[in-house]
Amino acid sequence: MELLEKENIQKKAWASILKDDRPDMLVCKDITKIYPTPKGDYTVLSDLQLSIKQGEFISIIGHSGCGKSTLLTMIAGLNEISGGQVLVDGTPIAGAGPDRAVVFQSPSLFPWMTALQNVLIGVKQVFPHATKKEKVDICKYYLDKVGLGNDFHKKATELSQGMQQRVGIARAFALKPKVLLLDEPFGMLDSLTRGELQDVLLEVWQKEKITAVMITHDVDESIFLADRVIMMTSGPFAKIGDELPIPFERPRNRKAVLEHPDYYDYRGYLMDFLNH
Ligand SMILES: Nc1ncnc2c1ncn2[C@@H]1O[C@H](COP(=O)(O)OP(=O)(O)OP(=O)(O)O)[C@@H](O)[C@H]1O
Numbered sequence: 001m002e003l004l005e006k007e008n009i010q011k012k013a014w015a016s017i018l019k020d021d022r023p024d025m026l027v028c029k030d031i032t033k034i035y036p037t038p039k040g041d042y043t044v045l046s047d048l049q050l051s052i053k054q055g056e057f058i059s060i061i062g063h064s065g066c067g068k069s070t071l072l073t074m075i076a077g078l079n080e081i082s083g084g085q086v087l088v089d090g091t092p093i094a095g096a097g098p099d100r101a102v103v104f105q106s107p108s109l110f111p112w113m114t115a116l117q118n119v120l121i122g123v124k125q126v127f128p129h130a131t132k133k134e135k136v137d138i139c140k141y142y143l144d145k146v147g148l149g150n151d152f153h154k155k156a157t158e159l160s161q162g163m164q165q166r167v168g169i170a171r172a173f174a175l176k177p178k179v180l181l182l183d184e185p186f187g188m189l190d191s192l193t194r195g196e197l198q199d200v201l202l203e204v205w206q207k208e209k210i211t212a213v214m215i216t217h218d219v220d221e222s223i224f225l226a227d228r229v230i231m232m233t234s235g236p237f238a239k240i241g242d243e244l245p246i247p248f249e250r251p252r253n254r255k256a257v258l259e260h261p262d263y264y265d266y267r268g269y270l271m272d273f274l275n276h
Helices: 003-015 068-076 115-126 132-145 161-174 191-208 219-225 254-259 263-274
Strands: 024-037 040-053 057-061 083-088 100-103 179-183 211-215 228-232 240-245
Touching (some): 003 240, 003 263, 024 068, 040 068, 040 083, 040 211, 040 240, 057 068, 068 100, 068 179, 100 161, 115 132, 115 161, 132 161, 161 191, 191 219, 191 254, 219 254, 219 263, 228 263, 240 263
Parallel strands (some): 057 228, 100 179
Antiparallel strands (some): 024 040, 024 083, 228 240
């Protein structure tokens, strides 16, 4: 893609964004990550900067191994930060906390428990003072929202992979976190189920307006879901290479997004970044 064409796509995308004066909910400040390896230290991320507004949905794309999961697990507080700070709602994080919920590629449910019990475990921890009924109602509300209204009492082993990931999404939203972190949550699903779960995710997110950060390898998914696509450079010393706002109106509808006259410009822009 020609430089001028890229500049025009950027200009047009930014011009379609209304002034966004929401406060920052998530800030990654000068983030560096060094893994010790038998061959010496490996600097995956170096002085990475990223700010995400309250209620914003961003997707992160980048080549395999550039450090996307490393970044996400550091934001989650599950991976030590070698340098810099992650701030949630203005406060530096110190490890994992209920203000951040994570959905991984594999939902890792307790197989002997029902869908409801799997969601309830986290809810009990986050809302210890709620009554039993209140806790169960929160779980049922979110399980219903993800389309499992008739499956509360099914054991995890009785659920398909897609249904298990629905439980994973319900479990994350039920914790009412400030930030939702999604690490390729649909990566293991067939394309039909993937599409269904993208819709489910968007529907619940639209209601809750939680700040969301999602890693994906799928450029179309990144466009369909996000307000802004963040492009990471390849490692070592990876950082944010570029970003592209996706100004399509919300609530989004897949057909309207695909038919939007700018869709293929945005797609081409992101593919061009990945191909260079
Ligand atoms: N615990 C670790 N020790 C040493 N190196 C690691 C460790 N975890 C990850 N790495 C390396 O850090 C780099 C980034 O890994 P990471 O999983 O964050 O990348 P990614 O962009 O999420 O990859 P993918 O898209 O394939 O999931 C890779 O080179 C990986 O081999």
